[in-house]
């Protein structure tokens with residue numbers, strides 16, 4: 001049974017971390033001349049209202065997007081992310097927040113395509129309402145990992161795969177690593193971005209080891225650790241494993257995360273990068 005709903009967590013520090021990295025990857029893809037495809041395995045509803053009863057209940061956005069004001073840092077990636085959010089609000093309402101599909105939509109050009117899977121019936125309905133009007137967007141109520149694993153004919157050579165599960169089921173960690181292994185053997189030129197929560201019991205560790213080993217020297221892990229006052233009883237930080245991104249990506253992400261964590265965490269948090277090793281140096285354990 002699916003019980004997770006992202007509306008309770010929308011705009012929190014983990015969303016800022018994930019969506020900023022997503023924006024950097026989309027900036028890179030949309031700067032190229034040929035078309036690209038974006039696959040979002042766990043799309044959510046696309047647009048969130050931070051004034052909703054659910055978001056108000058947790059108030060997680062208050063130590064995330066709501067804590068950021070980058071008016072003075074005009075040329076940074078963090079400032080471009082904030083501009084994207086503010087432009088979105090000008091169209092969709094002051095308290096709206098774009099989820100990953102709505103962020104991606106702002107980068108789509110003629111010929112680019114977006115493929116979204118969302119299994120929860122209610123979230124899927126919202127997603128259709130929020131992004132169903134775009135011809136370049138394909139929305140289906142299917143299992144996201146299965147869809148990505150069997151991507152044997154991706155629409156374009158260039159592209160990005162975002163894997164952002166709710167990890168409600170413990171086996172999802174193993175399933176994510178297996179999915180990426182299968183997907184990569186079919187579509188090796190894509191950028192892969194896998195999000196996971198950093199919980200006290202560190203149950204992500206084996207998955208991250210497997211992913212870094214799959215991506216080899218092209219892979220890295222980005223961890224945004226929250227200070228105790230922000231971290232909940234469970235989520236201590238937000239993690240991403242990224243591979244296939246351009247060489248300048250790590251530097252850009254580090255600068256952006258330094259900016260935002262100063263504002264979200266008053267400099268108390270930590271952003272850590274762990275690089276993968278050349279393939280073959282570590283056994284692949286999945």
Ligand SMILES: C[S@@+](CC[C@H](N)C(=O)[O-])C[C@H]1O[C@@H](n2cnc3c(N)ncnc32)[C@H](O)[C@@H]1O
Nearest residue numbers: 006042043044099100118119120143144164166
């Ligand atoms: C963390 S949220 C996604 C947030 C979204 N990617 C964003 O950044 O705006 C995870 C979503 O995955 C959906 N979900 C859970 N299991 C799924 C599955 N097997 N396939 C597709 N979607 C699933 C949940 O209903 C939930 O909406």
